[in-house]
Amino acid sequence: AQSVTQPDIHITVSEGASLELRCNYSYGATPYLFWYVQSPGQGLQLLLKYFSGDTLVQGIKGFEAEFKRSQSSFNLRKPSVHWSDAAEYFCAVDVAAGNKLTFGGGTRVLVKP
């Protein structure tokens, strides 16, 4: 069965600084990869997804993620963080391009002024 690990439970970053959130997956082949954001009082929102092709994926809100097969990783990045990016971020995988997702434990991002 597939699994997802997000090594960082909490990350604190200053507004305007860059952000990188780590995600590692375990699966025998290349799964379909997703990043979601969960803000207080709001539902999970899809930031971006990787199915195939270019390993650098652009998403909404200025986020991007890079798939590295050799490292079984799909790290999320943003060059300059805004206070509104404070939220919990989840990496997820699916093995069949559907929405039966296996989520990581999440990384909570705090943004300092």
Added chain:
Amino acid sequence: GAGVSQTPSNKVTEKGKYVELRCDPISGHTALYWYRQSLGQGPEFLIYFQGTGAADDSGLPNDRFFAVRPEGSVSTLKIQRTERGDSAVYLCASSRTEYTEAFFGQGTRLTVV
């Protein structure tokens, strides 16, 4: 509203009681998913409907949990003989097809006392 609606937003029940959680998907979405998110963890898949039928219920933890979607739209997650360990946020998501983006509701927070 155009989003996935879940009711109630909060439910407190006593151990051993029966509860029903409702999900109104986005109009026209044929696929519907239930997830459970325990405190400090990522969401876990419970069950997936395609139309009226449960296409995959492999995530239901035991036979106390049951879900229906009789007319292919609204779904109800039913939990019998609730236990304190059932306390969690129950998330519903819908998508136009099983291969397109899933949109999540804000969840129902269930507390079993």
